[in-house]
Amino acid sequence: MIARVAWLLARPGTAGAAASALPVTAFGIVTALLLTVIGGAQAFWTWTDDEGVLYQALAVIALVLLVVPLVSLGGAAARLSARRRDDRLATLRLLGATPAAVSALAVIESAVLAAVGAVAGVVVYLAVVPLLGLIEFRGEPLSASGVLLPWPVLVAVPFGIAALAALSAVLGLRQVVISPLGVRTRQEAPRLHWVRVVIGVGVVALAFGLMAVLRVAPTTMVILGMLAVAFGASLAVLNLIGPWVIRLVARGQASRAKTPARLLAARTVLESPKGAWRQVGGVAMTSFMAVFAGTGVAVLGVMGAEGDAESQLLVTDIRTGILITVVGSFLMVACSVGVNQAAGILDRGELYRSLDMLGMPVATMDAARRRAVMSPLRITAIGSAVTAAIVMLPLTGITLIVAPESLLVIAGVLAAGIGIVWLGLLATRPVLERAASA
Amino acid sequence: MSSFVIEAAGLSRSFGSTRALAGVDLSVRTGESLAIMGASGSGKTTLLHCLAGITRPDAGTVGFVSGAGRVEVTGLGERERSRLRREAFGFVFQQGLLIPELTAVENVALALMLNGMPRARAEEHGRGWLAALGLAGMEDRRIGQLSGGQAQRVAIARAQVTGASVVFADEPTGALDSATSADVMRALLDSTTGQGRTLILVTHDAEVAGRCSRIVDMRDGRIVGERVSA
Structure with missing residues (x-):
């Protein structure tokens, strides 16, 4: 019975094929990026000399920097896949489907979409391998064979991605199982505990401490290990504090909002601070990288x-x-x-249509949507850069961080990161226009 | 005899090969309540959308008459029609279609803020309308915390708060039980025709239609009958 219902739910609904295509695309990109990162790092492990060890350690840092937000993006893709069907699954629950049946449907659907996307991601990765092999390290190209992962890894990754999606679906749909009406009517505003901030500050302090004692570490490997832990932990902790700070700022904005667009934007963020964070969470990493890279370039200059x-x-x-x-x-x-x-617009298509009927200009809807992304983005970008600066301070000294060259790289990377989000918003405006006039 | 507020002539509209409207003539008087009835696919919602300037008909005209004179709705561009809907018309939909993230009073005030009214004044007006519709004390609740009937009253307040001279309602009681449906209809009529405004609603519920002053029946995109309620 479950298989039959899963098949019925898999058919395109009012949102069309996009309902399935979006999560599949997201999983595809996540998989391709993951394999590219691991493949690139693998090439470093073919070196066995002393300097090769240094490269491997640096690769570990890069992996930590990339894999943490990549896993976060993978989780977002999984939740997206589950959310696409939230309403229909909640309806099934209201119709009397058992919690186990609803969970099973969520798991099956999310896992299948993830697996399809992951397989596409493997194909994209294989297409990129020759280009990846051209990148030069130690004066010579890495070579395609050097960055090509063994076939068991290529087979295992789609299974792993599908398992992650299934797990995320179960966690994401707990609320549907517990209270189907809660999901259908969005009764409760989410709450975030202040304990997140205490944990966050503690971890940043720990990372700062690690950086302070770095010079007395006995071996290079220990130093690099400490670096990786400090960066990885700081990045992970941004995920913890970010939603809390975003919610705090949005509450103030909601009470002060004077225009419809500002009010809608602030309330949209308050509806799901975690969702707002997930949309721009990648920038936390970029910001973090900006300070890291900016400082790094200054050190390298010396x-x-x-x-x-x-x-x-x-x-x-x-x-x-x-x-x-x-x-x-x-x-x-x-x-x-x-x-x-794109997913957010499709989810709210009926509401956008009704707002258009009421006479709300599409420009106002678009302004609200843009503000709901750009405001958390600013908080995220600045907050992450400041966190990275605090962690890096003992390592490089404030003089390097404020060095002109360092600041230029930081500003450039931040501007590029914010610009690409802006472009992402612009690119989805036609989707909004279509939804409003559907 | 009161004057006409909406005058439509020769309205036709097709969606692909499906003819939703096939030459509809309809005039609505100021202060009357008009129910458009018909089976699914009879063209009643398309007619409502054409009268309200949401959809442009393939042929025919719609005129809106107010104190400022007559406006040819079908001759207006997208932006002007959007402005007309915002300033002169009010809308109540079957599901309310309120913004779930906003509180009840914010949903109502938003209609005024879109017309440029400062938020504090808009919320003050909104609170007044909610109180008049029996929702005093619920202004700061989110939509999900209201019952279906209460949410529909918020939608009615939103439709009325701008002083709209015509309110268009599409199956406003379609998702409610009969007792709540009667309450909502009473609130809708009191706040529209009760105050000299015009109500045009689409319904397939004969009981709801019976509470309006006039009923038109539609079939296959045409008006096939017209009755005046007792």
């Missing part, structure tokens, strides 16, 4: 001026690594904003 030919090569390679990491993060941001925005 090193490059003093070092021999081998050091110069290392400096060039680290610059390349930073650039690749930043580009990767931009791709994640673009994916996150585009998919989330």
Whole structure:
């Protein structure tokens, strides 16, 4: 019976094929990026000399920087997939379907969409491998064979992605199972506990402490391990504090709002601070990277001026690594904003249509939607940059962070990150116009 | 005899090969309540949308007469029709279609804020309308915290708060039980025709239609009958 209902639910509904295409696309991009990152890092593990170990350690840092937001984006894609069917599953629950049946439907659907997307992602990765192989490290290309992952990994990743999606679906639909009416009518405004902030501050302080004692670490491997832990933990903690801060700011904005667009935007953010965070969470990573990369470039500038030919090569390679990491993060941001925005519009299609009938200009709806993204984005970008600056402070000293070259890179990366979100919003305006006039 | 507020002539509208309206003539007097009845697919909602300037007919004209004179709704561009709907008309839909993130009073005030009224004044007006419709004390509740009937009253307040001279309602009691439906209809009529305004509603419920002053029956995109309620 469950299989039969799952098949019926899988057929395109009023939202058309987009309801399934969006999560599939998101999972596809997540998989392709994940494989590209792991494939690139794999090439470093073929080196066995002393300097190779240094490259491997640097690759670990890059992996931590990329994998944390990538997993977060993967989770967002999984929740998106589940949310696409929330209403219909809640209706089934109201009709008397058992919690187990609803959970099973959610798991089946999310896992199948994720698996289809993941397989497409593997194909994209395989297409990118020759280009990836052209990237030069230590004076020579990595080569396609160097970055091509073994086939068991290529088979295992889609299964892993599907399992993650299934798990996320179960967690995301707990509320449907507990209270079907709650989901259908959106009764409760979400609450976020202040304990998040206490934990967050604690972890940042710990990361700061790690950076402060870095110089007395016994070996390079220990130093790099500490670096990876500090960066990874700080990034993860941004996910904890971010929604709380966004909610706090949105509450103030809602009470002060003077125009319909500002009021709608603030209330939209308050409806789901976690959702607002997820849309722009990729920028937290970009911001974090901006400070990291900005400081890094400044440090490298000093090193490059003093070092021999081998050091110069290392400096060039680290610059390349930073650039690749930043580009990767931009791709994640673009994916996150585009998919989330299009899905959000499709979800609220009926409401947008009714607002159009009431005479609300599409420009007002668009302004509200843009503000609901850009306001949390500003908080996210600044907050993440400040967090990274605090963590980096003991390592490089305030002089480097405020060095002109460092500041330029930080400003440039932040501007590019915010610009790409803006473009993502612009790209989805036609979807809004179609929804309003449907 | 009162004057006409809406005058439609020769309205036709097709969606692909489906003819939703096939030459409809209809005039609505100021202060009357008109029910448009018919089976699903008879064209009643399309007619309502054409009269309200939501949909432009393929042929025919719709005129709106107010104190400022007569406006040819069908001759207006998208932006002007949108402005007309915002300033002169009110709407109540079957599901209310209120904004779930906003509170009851914010939903009502939004209609005034769209016309440029400052928020504090708009919310004050909104509270007044909610109180008049029996929702005093519920102004700061979110829509999900209201019952179906209460949410429909919020929708009625939103439709009325701008001083709309014509309120269009599409199955306003379609999702309610009979007792709540009677309450909502009473609130809708009191706040429209009770105050000299015009109500045009679409329904397939004979009991609801019977509370209006005039009923037109539609079939296959045409008006096939007209009755005056007792």
